[in-house]
Amino acid sequence: MAPENTAPALSKTQRRVVAVTAVAGMMVTLDSLIVTTALDAIRSALHASVAELEWTVTAYVLAFAVLLMTAAALGDRFGRRRMFITGLAVFAAASAGCALAPNVATLIAARAVQGAGAALVMPLTLALLGTAIPAARRAAALGVFSSVAGLAVPVGPLLGGAVVTGVSWPWIFWINVPVALVLIPIGRRSLEESFGPRAKLDLAGVLLATLAALGLVWALVRGNTAGWGSTEVVSTFVAGLLLALAFVWWQQRAPEPMLPLHLFRSRAFSAGNAAIFFHWGSALGALFFMAQFLQTGLNFSPMRAGFGLMPWGAIAFIVPQVAGAFIRRIGERPFIIAGLGLHAAAMAWIAVIADPGMAYWRLIAPLVLSGAGVAMSLPATQSAALSGVEPRDVGKASGAYSTMRQLGGALGVAVVVAAFAEYGGYESIQAFGHGFTAAMIACTVLSLAGAVSGLAAPGGAWPARSPAVRLEPAREPAHD
Structure with missing residues (x-):
């Protein structure tokens, strides 16, 4: 392969x-994060409960998570460009x-369809990019892709506000x-x-995973x-x-399983997927309530709340680009443990100091600590999940990782909201404060x-290990 600096x-x-x-x-x-600073406005306008x-x-x-791998298979079978364009149309x-939703039930239904459109778009972007760009320029193109997509982290809450x-x-x-309407004709x-291997769609697997x-x-x-203990909840x-x-x-x-279970025989793959499941559950759960706390507890406007989350978003955008360079030297384990440990410490710190009417500056340090921890562990979880699988399984392993991340986000938000509702609510600022502490x-x-x-x-430098395939940790945005 020609060196990149001599490639055409x-x-x-x-470039298009x-x-x-x-x-x-x-x-x-962006749509995973832009909603966070609008939740308080949606609650007031549509009279929504915390559960809604x-x-x-x-x-x-949830729709994004359970349809990701099926969407990739649809692209392989019916054409990646066709399915990508279809996904953009569904998303729009x-x-x-x-x-246009007149009530919260309609909004929820439309959000589920939006997630289905996102599932068609996201896995096919990388497939289309990889097909169109020559190998000598692919790393640079992927760097541009990751940087642009990564802007959603600091920009999402701010733009929403x-x-x-x-x-x-x-x-x-x-x-x-x-x-979307501009992207469709350009696309x-x-x-x-382009097409991929035409594997049989595991519709039974999709249905079981969705219902579970x-x-x-x-x-x-x-x-x-x-x-x-009610019949509804227990059943x-x-x-x-x-x-x-x-x-x-x-x-x-299944002849063509949605999630090949043999991948979980790899300890590294299992560890990376378990870590990202809890990682994104905690991070998305925290974002769900942080913007509301800034507005309800500190009386910030939505825009000011978006600025208030900037210390988290900015550091979460910068750190993965630094951490990724050191993973090959000391392994994934230290970054996962230290990163999620820092995020846990930041959440506990906020739980201790959070109080309606408090000075905002007291939140800056734990927000920076949380953003650094979340961003530090992200490329390490991805590297652990992908660096030990056989080359033929990399595509399915990547899909499984993305699915576990999104499922972790859905279940994590559910756990955090359950804690909030158990100890607080929206009846008063004090009630919200109690619930917010429980959520943190x-x-x-x-x-x-x-x-x-x-x-x-895995721990230790990469040369000391013998994985089936070594992949450079992707500089992935902290929220897809």
Whole structure:
């Protein structure tokens, strides 16, 4: 392979491919975070309960999670460009549905469809990019993609706050529509159609995984309202567990499994996936309430709340680019344990000092600590999950990792909201403060569980190990 500095420059069409895929990736990841600073406005406008607010986040993440691997398979079978364009159209239509939602039930339904569109877009961006860009320039193109998509971390809450303050909350969804409508014709002209191995779709696996996750999340969401010992909660929780066991049973027998269970024989793969599950559950749960605390507890405007989260977002954007360079020297284990340990310490710190009316400056240090910890552990979890698998399994391993991350976010938000509802509520600022403290303690526990999972991750320099395939840790945004 020719050195990168002697490789020909990208053509105009190839630069368009990079631009289209990068902007699409940013738009999809942005919608996981832009909603955080609008939750308080949505609650007031649509008279939503905390459980309904939770579903506005969970419906998107859950649909995104369970359809990711199926979406990649659809792209391989029916054409990646075709499915990518379809995903953009679905995402745009669902965004308009969110903006026009007359009530919270309609908003939740539209968010689920939006998540399905995001699942079609996100895995195909990298496949299309990899197909269009020559190997000698691919690393640079992926760097541009990651940097643009990574802007969603610091920009998401800030943009959401600015839109809600300057216009109104529906516009956090309206802004997706013109972006998608511009990307669709450019993508049609610039992207070449490509196909992958036409594996049989594991529709039974998708259905079992969806219903299992839905049952478990439903029980956690309804626990405080219906009662933890109620027939509704117990039956949905048991049904979720049984469906999860059925999913595992089916994956062992399916001719083309959605989630190949043999990958979990690798200790590194299992550790990386367990760590990212708890990692994103804690991080997304914390973001769910932090923006609300700044607005409800400290009386910030949505825009000011977005600025208030900047210490978290800015450091979370910078740190992965530094941490990734050191993983090959000392291994993944120290970064996972230290990163999630720092995030847990920051959550406990906030739980201790959080008080309605407190001075904002007291939150800056723990927000920076949390952002650094989350960002430090992210590339390490990805490296652990992917560095020990056989080359033929890298695609499915990557899909499994992304799925576990999104499922962790859905279940993590459910756990954190359950803790909030058990000890507080929206009846008064004091009640919100009590619930927020409980939520931060729940985030602490989730993060510590992730740190413990990291004990099984690889340690030591890469040359001292003999993995099946070594991959450079991707500089992935902290929130897709």
